[in-house]
Amino acid sequence: MQMQRESKIKIAIDNIKFPLLAIVFSFIIGAFFIIWTGNNPGVAYVELFSGSLGTVSRFGETMLKTTPLIFTGLAVGFGYRCGLFNIGVEGQYILGTVFTISAGWIFRDLPGSILPVVLLIAGALGGAIWAFIPGILKAKRGVNEVIITIMLNYTALYIANYVVRAVLNPSILQGTEKKAYSVMIPEQGRLTMLTEIMPSFGYSSVNTGIFIAIIMAIITWFILFKTTLGYEVRSVGFNPYASEYGGISIAKNITLAMVISGALAGLAGAVMITGLTYKVDMASGMPGYGFDGIAVALVGKNHPIGILASAFLFGILKNGERKMQIAGIPKEVIGIIQSIIIIFIAAEAIGSYWPAIKRKLTGKKEEEVKAS
Amino acid sequence: MSKKAVALMLVLLLVGMMFAGCAQKEEPAPAAPEATTEEPTAPEATTETPEPAEPMVMGMITDTGGLGDQSFNDSAWLGLEKVEQDFGIERQVLESQSADDYMPNLVSFAEEQVNLIYGVGFLFDESMKTVADKFPDQKFAIIDSSGLEKDNVAEIVFAENEGSFLVGVIAGLKTETNVIGFIGGMKFPLIEKFEYGFKAGVKSVNPDAEVIVNYADSFEDSAKGKEIALVQHQAGADVIFHAAGGVGAGLIEAAKEEGFWAIGVDQDQSHLAPENVLCSMMKRVDVGVYKVAQSVIDGTFESGTIVFDAKNDGVGYSDLAGNLTDDLKAAADKYLEAIKAGTFAVPATEAEFDAFVAPAL
The missing domain is CATH 3.40.50.2300 (Response regulator)
Known part of the structure; x- marks a missing residue:
């Protein structure tokens, strides 16, 4: 028992060690880039952290930035556990927002005790339906999910724009002049702002969505590691053919993993709509949470608890970036730091393949030597 | 295995150092970066304006197009650059990555108590309404939107x-x-x-x-x-x-x-x-931005809609290449x-x- 515990802690430390190192190194390298742009890295990092954690209100804003990243990180991570690379989180997020806003209009007369729940379920449903398409295609026909999901991202974006313009526009439903955004979610369907409960959050728009995100992370962890479903999903991820030999259906689990991944992505959309924007804007580009989610999952090593931590880190970077920009440091610096973190994490993967690569290389050399 | 990875990181770090080191040598200008970043306002205030008073600060928030779009946002930024040259104000910019950034960006500038905040684009309207209520003493300007009906928001619209x-x-x-x-x-x-x-x-x-x-x-x-x-x-x-x-x-x-x-x-x-x-x-977004900035500097800032149309040369046509x-x-x-x-x-x-x-x- 004692030994088992120790080994568990050791595994945890082993897992955390590398991302932490990567983060420290990327900040050091980021400093050189800041010097290169003619700024003082000390000032920049002080601005970054004071801007994201300096006051309760700023901490609140960081939590707001963290909220969607937790969901999208979980979505990518869950898919990855089943060996799926879900690049479609972006599109599933968008469809989640569309479903949420539609439900908000259809059920606008429901009381405040039920409506938020209905909206969140609608959002999750939207994402799940959108993810079901690549899921079933992959499961039944072996179609590459990466290509399908990328395509579906654009389909989702244009569907959303069409719906906002021609179906859910206030000019059509409420007789106002034409707007570039949809109708609003009714007051009673909105999530509570934390500043209403704790005034010290000040002007921050952080809302109860952050708690939903944390709860979802715990639920995801439970599903993955404590249920049969999670065991099967992970098993297919490790080795699909061995799993099938052991009686686990590949098709079922791929579809299911994709749908759950999509539901998490759709939930991100629902939380952002009910918690922050209350409407869907016509957009000429992707919101970006899905792509950030890939990075979050990668840094969090596809583990729900790790994803919580890495989403928080990305939240700090994204929120602190504002103060850095005001201090005159180009916003691209934050992008550079994020990318370096990812490169380092990816470098670990290269590191773990290194012995095999070396064997191949040296093996070849030996053969050459023999041949000569 | 993990030793190798750490070694790889160290190599990358060294490469990064060389990169940064070279760049620094190439550019002698930022040799004193501390002085310029820590107190960027001090030298300007003493050399350019007659009074040693702190210069006014104006903040601009771009829409998701960001700076470098060769059109809308750049034009607004150009207008603010002209204000900087003519009146010695300090201009700051926040670029929005997505529509969810509009509100937090507005709040960030409002907390800094800058003299005027521009929201470039009509998509700012709902968030600006909310933030204008929270900060009644802060002056705002929005481009391409009207009908906000706030006492502290100037609306710049074009025909x-x-x-x-x-x-x-x-x-x-x-x-x-x-x-x-x-x-x-x-x-x-x-x-x-x-x-x-x-x-x-x-x-x-x-x-x-x-x-x-x-x-x-x-x-x-x-x-x-x-x-x-x-x-x-x-x-x-x-x-x-x-x-x-x-x-x-x-x-x-x-x-x-x-x-x-x-x-x-x-x-x-x-x-x-x-x-x-x-x-x-x-579409002279730069002129619109300039006019409102000027009104803040003169102390004649007024809320409500300012229309830029053919009459006041806010819109028109131009033919610098001489093809007409x-x-x-x-x-x-x-x-x-x-x-x-x-x-x-x-x-x-x-x-x-x-x-x-x-x-x-």
Whole structure:
């Protein structure tokens, strides 16, 4: 028992060690880039952290930035556990927002005790339906999910724009002049702002969505590691053919993993709509949470608890970036730091393949030597 | 295994150091970066303005197009640059990555208590309403939106339909195939003002001409702009106007390759292809930004809507490359004078366009 515990802690430390190192190194390298742009890295990092954690209100804003990243990180991570690379989180997020806003209009007369729940379920449903398409295609026909999901991202974006313009526009439903955004979610369907409960959050728009995100992370962890479903999903991820030999259906689990991944992505959309924007804007580009989610999952090593931590880190970077920009440091610096973190994490993967690569290389050399 | 990985990291770190080190040597200017970043206001205040008072700070928040879009955001930033030169203010910018950033960005500047905050784009309207209520003493300005009805928000709007009408007149007279193209960014009311103003201009001088209208659903995707332009050109269009920000770069490139006429928007875009940009419809966002900044500096800031139209040269057309013949200019100027005199109203919506009767001048 004692030994088992120790080994568990050791595994945890082993897992955390590398991302932490990567983060420290990327900040050091980021400093050189800041010097290169003619700024003082000390000032920049002080601005970054004071801007994201300096006051309760700023901490609140960081939590707001963290909220969607937790969901999208979980979505990518869950898919990855089943060996799926879900690049479609972006599109599933968008469809989640569309479903949420539609439900908000259809059920606008429901009381405040039920409506938020209905909206969140609608959002999750939207994402799940959108993810079901690549899921079933992959499961039944072996179609590459990466290509399908990328395509579906654009389909989702244009569907959303069409719906906002021609179906859910206030000019059509409420007789106002034409707007570039949809109708609003009714007051009673909105999530509570934390500043209403704790005034010290000040002007921050952080809302109860952050708690939903944390709860979802715990639920995801439970599903993955404590249920049969999670065991099967992970098993297919490790080795699909061995799993099938052991009686686990590949098709079922791929579809299911994709749908759950999509539901998490759709939930991100629902939380952002009910918690922050209350409407869907016509957009000429992707919101970006899905792509950030890939990075979050990668840094969090596809583990729900790790994803919580890495989403928080990305939240700090994204929120602190504002103060850095005001201090005159180009916003691209934050992008550079994020990318370096990812490169380092990816470098670990290269590191773990290194012995095999070396064997191949040296093996070849030996053969050459023999041949000569 | 993990030792190897750490070693790899150290190598990367060293490479990074060399990179940063070289860059520093190349550029001796930022040799004293600490001095410039820690107190950027101090030297300016003592050398440029007579009083050692702190300079005013004005903050601008871009929409998701960001700086470098060659059109809307850049034009606003240019206006603020002029304010900086003329009055010695300090300008700051926050670029929004997504629509969710609008509100937090507004709050960030408001907490800094800058003298004026610009929201570039009508998409800021809802968030600005909320933030303007939370910070009643903070002055705001929004571009392309009106009807916010706040005591601390100045609204800068443009009569894009009037400027588009003028280039429509030019296009209608210039076309030889009687087919003209229009590329819009996204189909919402603001861009429809361009579309219907332009169509009305064409209709006024050349009722037989057909206007092909396409929307790119983007303000950034120049490849798409090129594709649409080529399709329109194949359908016979020999003059194509765009109101699509960065998408227009693709149109101008197609015009250069295939040898037809493009009409630029927002700024004079003739420098992109002097031989193929016939003229540009001007929307002087920079002037709007400048005027409001000036009012804050003078202490005459007023809330409410400021309209920039043909009358006060807020919109118009420009031909820096000299591609317009005197006849074309004369025709456009004739309509310009009529619009200024209020002889007729230029349609801005589909309904107004349907009811529009070409004025006899």
